[in-house]
Amino acid sequence: MKYYIIAGEASGDLHASNLMKELKVLDTKAQFRCWGGDLMKAQGAELVKHYRDLAFMGFTEVLMNIRTILKNIDFCKKDITGYQPDVLILVDYPGFNLRIAEFAKAAGIKVFYYISPQIWAWKQSRVHKIKRVVDRMFVILPFEKEFYQRFDYKVDFVGHPLLDAIANSPEYSAKLDVATTKPIIALLPGSRKQEIATVLPLMLALQDQYPAYEFVIAGAPSQTPEYYQSFIKGQNIKIVFGQTYQLLQKAEAALVTSGTATLETALFGVPEVVCYKAGGISYTIAKQLIKVKYISLVNLIMDKEIVKELIQHELNESNLKAELDKLLNPVTRNKIMQDYTELKQKLGGAGASAKAATLMIDYLK
Numbered sequence: 001m002k003y004y005i006i007a008g009e010a011s012g013d014l015h016a017s018n019l020m021k022e023l024k025v026l027d028t029k030a031q032f033r034c035w036g037g038d039l040m041k042a043q044g045a046e047l048v049k050h051y052r053d054l055a056f057m058g059f060t061e062v063l064m065n066i067r068t069i070l071k072n073i074d075f076c077k078k079d080i081t082g083y084q085p086d087v088l089i090l091v092d093y094p095g096f097n098l099r100i101a102e103f104a105k106a107a108g109i110k111v112f113y114y115i116s117p118q119i120w121a122w123k124q125s126r127v128h129k130i131k132r133v134v135d136r137m138f139v140i141l142p143f144e145k146e147f148y149q150r151f152d153y154k155v156d157f158v159g160h161p162l163l164d165a166i167a168n169s170p171e172y173s174a175k176l177d178v179a180t181t182k183p184i185i186a187l188l189p190g191s192r193k194q195e196i197a198t199v200l201p202l203m204l205a206l207q208d209q210y211p212a213y214e215f216v217i218a219g220a221p222s223q224t225p226e227y228y229q230s231f232i233k234g235q236n237i238k239i240v241f242g243q244t245y246q247l248l249q250k251a252e253a254a255l256v257t258s259g260t261a262t263l264e265t266a267l268f269g270v271p272e273v274v275c276y277k278a279g280g281i282s283y284t285i286a287k288q289l290i291k292v293k294y295i296s297l298v299n300l301i302m303d304k305e306i307v308k309e310l311i312q313h314e315l316n317e318s319n320l321k322a323e324l325d326k327l328l329n330p331v332t333r334n335k336i337m338q339d340y341t342e343l344k345q346k347l348g349g350a351g352a353s354a355k356a357a358t359l360m361i362d363y364l365k
Contacts, residue, residue, distance in 0.1 A: 049076075
């Protein structure tokens, strides 16, 4: 069968690539055309657009790049028409993907959605469009199935693919390429330039106050070493690329920009502070619209604050240091570890990618 897959960011590239791997096991004649990244390309997909050219963060940033976004949408529709896939598989990235879903449904193409948009957080009205244009939804968070049930829409909960991504990653058993005898504090400042530029300087400002620790940045594959060096400015701070999992295996604590990385950090058992700061206008609008108590996946899944979230004005050097001090305290660490154990149990166990692939093949047959 012919699959057209759209993922708009690094985490989507990861999960879509693992889904493709499982689809190839079940469908030996599978052909893939995609919008995504290097991991999807490595699975044999013909890569149309890379996610680094698609990621715009926040309301004002989207408005500033609206012409580019509209051109991409128009190009994508024409590309799908030319390819004529048996199924369109969308991975998160709702602003773009829901428009494409509507087009594909009208064109008579089967539409699957893997990893639900976070409509339970904001824009819950999108559920009506999803019901109309998405044939099957495959969710990865345990509370999402109940959310959709409230709108009389049946979805499949397959478990969280991060459990498999971590276990199967070559990074998991590789050695971290950092020579140090000091305990490590990991810095995960995100993958987009906008969020890195906002959060990383605050993280780096703490280094001099922790001489007994080695600060190490997890570099995003979409950014260059030179980009990170522009923030380091002579500080003795190391950067690693393609070694985030090795870094988390070695880290004593982590400062993490909100996103999938907060859950990855928790699954490695690393105490963390979640950091988030947006442009003033974007934050003001988001605050009015968002309907959940937390921004990190860890706290959302647990339905309580087990990791500290420093958001907007709370994210400053003083607060960040106070929270990092707590993470390095054995009493706080033990409590977080107990909560992490419960978190893993709630995520549904291993095999998410294989479950999703099996269901997709069954539905297509």
